Amino acid sequence: MKLVIIEPIGVEKERLLSLAAEALGGKIEITYYDTKVTDTETLIERGKDADIIAVSNLPLNEDVINGCKNLKLLSVAFTGVDHIAMETCKKNGVMVCNCAGYSTAAVADLVFGMIITLYRNIIPCNKVIREEGTKDGLIGFELEGKKFGVIGTGTIGMRVANIARAFGCEVYAYSRTQKEVQGITYVDLDTLLSTCDIVSIHTPLNESTKGLIHGEKLALMKKNAILINTARGPIVDSKALADALNSGKIAGAGIDVFEKEPPIEKDHPLFHTPNTVVAPHIGFATKEALVKRAVIVFDNVVKWMENKPQNVM
Numbered sequence: 001m002k003l004v005i006i007e008p009i010g011v012e013k014e015r016l017l018s019l020a021a022e023a024l025g026g027k028i029e030i031t032y033y034d035t036k037v038t039d040t041e042t043l044i045e046r047g048k049d050a051d052i053i054a055v056s057n058l059p060l061n062e063d064v065i066n067g068c069k070n071l072k073l074l075s076v077a078f079t080g081v082d083h084i085a086m087e088t089c090k091k092n093g094v095m096v097c098n099c100a101g102y103s104t105a106a107v108a109d110l111v112f113g114m115i116i117t118l119y120r121n122i123i124p125c126n127k128v129i130r131e132e133g134t135k136d137g138l139i140g141f142e143l144e145g146k147k148f149g150v151i152g153t154g155t156i157g158m159r160v161a162n163i164a165r166a167f168g169c170e171v172y173a174y175s176r177t178q179k180e181v182q183g184i185t186y187v188d189l190d191t192l193l194s195t196c197d198i199v200s201i202h203t204p205l206n207e208s209t210k211g212l213i214h215g216e217k218l219a220l221m222k223k224n225a226i227l228i229n230t231a232r233g234p235i236v237d238s239k240a241l242a243d244a245l246n247s248g249k250i251a252g253a254g255i256d257v258f259e260k261e262p263p264i265e266k267d268h269p270l271f272h273t274p275n276t277v278v279a280p281h282i283g284f285a286t287k288e289a290l291v292k293r294a295v296i297v298f299d300n301v302v303k304w305m306e307n308k309p310q311n312v313m
Contacts, residue, residue, distance in 0.1 A: 004050035005032045007058045009077045010290035023298035054297050059083040075300040077293045081313050082205050097300040097311040102293035103284035107230050108159040110283045111200050114254030117277050118226050144168035149196030152203030160200055193220040205232035215240035226252040230283040233258040242269035256283045
């Protein structure tokens with residue numbers, strides 16, 4: 001049986017192969033590629049003999065899946081699988097397992113990093129002090145007492161909600177599946193958007209959430225509200241958000257995800273808006289999280305071999 005790690009997955013090669021050996025005990029032949037390629041022909045060449053492929057956020061389209069004739073398992077070193085041709089996998093009998101939970105702490109940390117950066121004017125403060133300026137015009141806000149809205153209360157959303165409570169926020173949530181959690185009030189989306197000072201998105205991208213936050217929804221938000229998106233870019237209409245920011249309809253935004261993976265073109269509308277913090281999809285990217293997900297990647301393989309698959313999508 002052959003496992004192909006078809007792209008780098010964020011852990012140094014020696015450490016990664018050591019984790020693989022520890023988990024798999026030499027039962028599987030492993031091929032590791034330490035370069036990232038995107039052309040279909042090369043990806044098929046890399047995976048054509050693989051029974052199992054480990055992949056991170058590299059898109060695997062229908063042609064790649066069809067070209068990997070022996071493929072039986074995709075262990076995806078990511079939470080979302082919208083970059084995988086899932087229907088083709090289903091048709092070909094390829095099981096897809098993700099790495100749910102590996103980035104929970106990392107993403108939640110970034111959410112509050114972005115919020116505090118916006119609330120306390122960290123970027124303008126850094127600039128002005130280097131230019132012999134003062135705090136004039138840079139008085140910020142506290143989190144305590146703010147109404148905090150969480151869209152999607154999966155593992156990450158729930159951690160964000162609990163941290164918000166620790167900051168002294170009044171927490172509201174909107175989610176397809178509601179949970180009985182003390183200190184969290186579930187409401188409909190419109191109520192959340194019109195009520196909350198901070199809105200943080202943590203729902204997966206699917207047909208029902210694509211474009212969920214569009215112009216009409218943004219118009220419901222408070223003028224002093226900020227929007228944080230560390231989930232998936234297409235959940236938010238970027239042009240509508242840029243318009244809301246430029247016109248002062250909302251106060252700020254923290255964006256880690258876009259319509260595609262970076263690099264992003266310089267003329268993206270959110271690169272030219274006030275009080276906006278942007279990042280190159282780094283929510284998951286901590287040393288600790290990348291090791292956690294490598295462990296899960298190989299554990300997915302072990303459980304599949306034992307006919308006890310986990311994290312099945």
